[in-house]
Amino acid sequence: MRPNDPDVVVIGAGCAGIAAARALIAAGKSCVVLEADSRIGGRAQTSDVLGAPFDHGATWLHQADENPLTRFLGAHIDHDTVRGRHLHLGDRFATRAEMAEYDRACDxxxxxxxxxxxxxxxxxxxxxxxxxxxxxxxxxWLGAQINAAELSRISLRDYVAVDLEGPNLLPREGVGALVARLAEGLPIRLDHAVTRVNWDCPRVTVEGDWGSLRAGAVVVTVSTGVLAAGGIRFKPALPTGTMEAIHGLPLGLLTKYGFRTLGADQLGMQPFHSARRLIGPDTTTSMSWIFRPFERDQIFGFVGGSRAWELAKEGAAATEAAARADFAAMFGARGAKLLGQAVITDWGTNPLFRGSYSHARPGHHESRARLSLPLGGGRLRFAGEACHSRFAGTVAGAWLSGEAAVRGLLDKRRAVTDAP
Ligand SMILES: Cc1cc2nc3c(=O)[nH]c(=O)nc-3n(C[C@H](O)[C@H](O)[C@H](O)COP(=O)(O)OP(=O)(O)OC[C@H]3O[C@@H](n4cnc5c(N)ncnc54)[C@H](O)[C@@H]3O)c2cc1C
Incomplete structure (x- = not known):
């Protein structure tokens, strides 16, 4: 390989970048993956901060029968087979009959x-x-929690086009660890933030404080939040249609938090059971909770949408306090005693992401296809979760879009179909 003049530069070592690099190498092309962070995986990150694997971002493999990552899975559990969903009604949990009524209302x-x-x-x-x-x-639930944005902010067509059904598999090693495994041996350069991409010449130049690289083509996989904030400057500037597509696909926010549990009190919840609260006159927002995955001393959960953005602006301590209060609203002082050391994620404030995952704004349902179009005769391509329609917002969509970008690069006939 020519390390400073590869066939293709990939920007970002998240799922899309890793999939793209694997596809390039499988096709006999040289590539370099430039990653601003000092770790790989992007929004798929597993750590042992709570004494056992804890995913900070992506947690489940959705639509597992068709998910491209399922084939790489080690030990896991099918979360859908765990029948332990609990809805707190303000003073008690819903009965079985009430949950059945709730499920009918969901359908x-x-x-x-x-x-x-x-x-x-x-x-x-x-x-x-x-x-x-x-x-x-x-x-x-379907807005702030699942889509990381209120339903009033989401395009109906985009919403209907996205498949987020089960089976939903929870890997024992963590989604981040799984993704990191798939990056082993790839030519990834960490701490290599890209600040500028020149794509007006026959060979693309990619620059940062570390220097520059020239390549035949570049695949950009950073989030639409990073692109919208001007995290990378493009020369020439990106076409209006591409910029509209980027702004049509903002990132929502889903903040994940985890707590180490103290003591043996199970609060009546089995491993993998979930709990959340009824929204009503007194409760305008709810967090969600998953208990003791794989019997670990951990409880994790999520706050999403505008409430998550408000809390992110106030800082991690505010999110932690709100999570403890939400838990106490269901389990009282007994529950409060259970929550020990906390980890609060910062996807909203981290400039390498600026949110959790994308949704299309109403009227912008075509943005995903538009952002996926090649530019500069195929020299510049975007990939990442925002570029996949069916599995948007997921590791599956990111992975498939990385592979699709490389297929497009290798297929010279498709390279000439430029975006306007
Ligand atoms: C809390 C949370 C929960 C989630 N739950 C799930 C789930 O259960 N299942 C699921 O499938 N998905 C889930 N997701 C979504 C999933 O994590 C993402 O869709 C997916 O990981 C995105 O991958 P990507 O490659 O498109 O982008 P990223 O992972 O964002 O990769 C882009 C990379 O680019 C890097 N970068 C940024 N700027 C620069 C620069 N200037 N130069 C170089 N590198 C740069 C970033 O550091 C990053 O590593 C969740 C996400 C979050 C945050």
Whole structure:
């Protein structure tokens, strides 16, 4: 390989960058992956900070039967087979009959969205069922918690196009560790932030404080949050259509937190059980909780959407305090005693990400396809979770988009179909 003049430079060593590098090497091409961080994996990161594997970002392999990462999995559990969902109603947990009623309301909610006319495109909230005992809770769950943004911010067409169904597999080693395993042996240069990409010449030049590299093509996999904030300068400037696509795909925020548990009190929850609160007049937002995965002394959870952004601005201590209060609202002083050392993620404030994962704004459902179009005769391509329609927002989408970008590069006929 020519280390300072590879066939392709890949920017970012997250799932998309790793998949792209693997595909390039498999095709006999030389490549260098430039990563700003001092670790690989991007939004897939596992650490032992709580004494056992803890995923800071991606946690499950969704749609596992078709997920490209499933084939690499080691030990794991199918989370869907764990029947322990608990909904707290303010003074007690829902009974089995109430949970059945809630599940029926969820089915009706999702059916109403799937069957709603989507032309013209509009916000999901405009067609979502309103009122009743459960709908606000369902909207909060599908919006802020699952999509990291309220349903009022999300394009109906984009929402319906994305598959986030089960099986949902939870790897014992962690999704981040799985992804890191797949990066072994790749030519990744850590602490190599890219500040500038010149793509107007026959060979692309990629620059940073560390120096520069020239290559035949570049695959950019940084998040749309980084691109929208101007984290990389492009010369010439990106076409208007590409910029519109980037701004049409903002990152929502899902802040994940984890606690080491103290003592043996199970609070009536089995390993992998989940709990969250009913949204109602007194509770406008809820966090979500998963208990003792793989019988570890850990409880983890999430806060999403605008509440997560508010808390992120206030800092990790505010998120931790809010999480402890949310837990105490369900389990009282007995629960409070269980939560020990905390880890609070900072995806929203970290300039290498600026959020958790993308959604399309209402009216911007075509942005994912648009961002995936090659530029400069195929010299410049974008990849990453935001570039995949069906598995948007996931490691699966990121992986597949990295592979697709390389397929496009290798296929000379497709390279000439430039974005306007
Ligand atoms: C809390 C949370 C929970 C999630 N849960 C799930 C889940 O359960 N299942 C699932 O499938 N997905 C989940 N996701 C989403 C999933 O993690 C992402 O969709 C996926 O990891 C994105 O991969 P990517 O390669 O597109 O981008 P990234 O992982 O963001 O990779 C881009 C890389 O570019 C680097 N970079 C940034 N700027 C520069 C620069 N200037 N120069 C060089 N490098 C740069 C970054 O450091 C990063 O490593 C979750 C995400 C979060 C945050």
């Amino acid at each position: 009706a909610f999702e059916t109403a969205i799937a069957q709603a006319p989507s032309d013209p495109d509009r916000a999901v909230s405009e067609v979502a069922p309103q009122g009743g005992r459960w709908n606000e809770t369902i909207a909060h």
